[in-house]
Amino acid sequence: MRKLVRFFGIAAVSLVTLASTPSFAAGRTDFKVCWTIYAGWMPWGEAKTQGIVSKWAKKYGINVDVVQLNDYVESINQYTAGKFDGCAMTNMDALTIPASGGVDSTALIVSDYSNGNDGVLIKGKGRKLTDLKGQQINLVQFSVSHYLLARALESAHMTERDLKVVNTSDADISAAFATPEVQQAVTWNPMLADLKAQPNVTEVFDSSKIPGEIMDMMVVNTKTLQENPALGKALTGAWFEMVALMHANSPGSTAALTAMAKSSGTDLAGFKGQLSTTALFYTPQAALDFVSSPNLPVIMTRVARFSFDHGLLGQGAPSADAVGMAFDKGVVIGSKSNVKLRFDPSYVAMAAAGKL
Structure with a gap:
């Protein structure tokens, strides 16, 4: 259930001094990502419980700890401060907290969008x-x-x-x-x-x-991802194995959905109701089609304009273009010299091509 506040803020901007010096070195084998309770993010917890995350991490010779936190905004703040390598958050929060705070971040997986939630x-x-x-x-x-x-x-x-x-x-x-x-x-x-x-x-x-405008994503630190592509491969592989299981219409999928429902404080019918208004991308190709669409930069331009108009891009932001955002096929909106949010479809493309 979406019990926790999913709001924009500029409080984490002050944390950029903590995050500006990477706390994670290249060539690491241990990583941590965090998530909070919400229908579209429950698969992360279940993937950990079922050993799917550890299976994919082992495939690439790394360890990935998927940590549930109780406070949504605090989870983003901790990610921004360098305490986690990745964090589940909305597209808007990715722009207005870590990206606006100077932390170069990559939307590794755009997992769903609100479709009536x-x-x-x-x-x-x-x-x-x-x-x-x-x-x-x-x-x-x-x-x-x-x-x-x-x-x-x-x-x-x-x-x-x-x-x-x-x-x-x-x-x-x-x-x-x-x-x-x-x-x-x-x-x-x-x-x-x-x-x-x-x-x-x-x-x-x-x-x-407004389909596609309120997105849920797994966001990872860009430098960490560039230095450790195994992290991107393991997270992407685990995610799509988990959501495929959810969509399988089998005893295993029912058991998984029931477990996620219980963890989120509802029953199976209630959880399915939440999923019915969550446009979850159940296949890598569906996620790839969305993140590669030329409409995505248009959406994020709207989000940036709203954020600037409401003072959410940080003190001194001169315009809605203050933070640059990069998309598929080399498209960049906003400041090309200050790109801090990247919608990188390469790992999802690997999954869609069966190359993970």
Whole structure:
């Protein structure tokens, strides 16, 4: 379940001094990556439990420890500080925390995108987006919810100036929506599913209307990956073996899904419900097609613009182009002299070609 805050921030920028001197030397054999509870990232924990990660690591002569942390933002902060070689995070957080903080990072695997996991709610039947005008709306400020709201308003030819955002933590959003004072909210699953199932609530916009814009990824330190390609191969191989098992419609896949459901605090039906609004790439080719698409730089340009407009690219960022991002076929957006986020499809391409 997406219980933990998935929000942008610039607090980790101060950690760049810690991360600027690589804490991991080339030619290492021991690596650590971290993840937190969310439907799209549960396969990492199950892959460790089933020995899939260790099998692939052994194939390449290394050891990889996959560590579950309890705080999402703290996991990114620890990665940014050099405590982990990789971390599961969203595309937006990868840009606004490690990349904006000066840590050159690579999106090794874009594993899925939100396809209805995030939504805008208004109390009352038959409501529409334009009913938000002049109203207050509760959400986690500077989060994927905030980004979703901005995109929703844009679709209705409105802006944030047309309403008032009230910062509300993910832990408090359900309780707030239960009060008569709160009539509008933006949130993610599992809170979203619970709130929109209530009587007289209308979901006026959800992330399926902006497909591909809220991504979940395994991000690794670029220098570490370049010096240790075995890490990229082992993680990529393990990931796609795990998701193939999930998709196999077999007793083994049912057992794996049931275990992931339990670990995330729900039952099998609840977990499958979360997966139904998560566009998980079950094959390397599907992931490769997504990350190689010319639409990906367009999406990340939007994300960079939102981040800059909300002060999330760090103090002194002169424009939305302050941080460079590299994509397939040598495409670069933003500053070519400050490329800090790379969508590198090479390892997924190896998996798609059966060369891992």
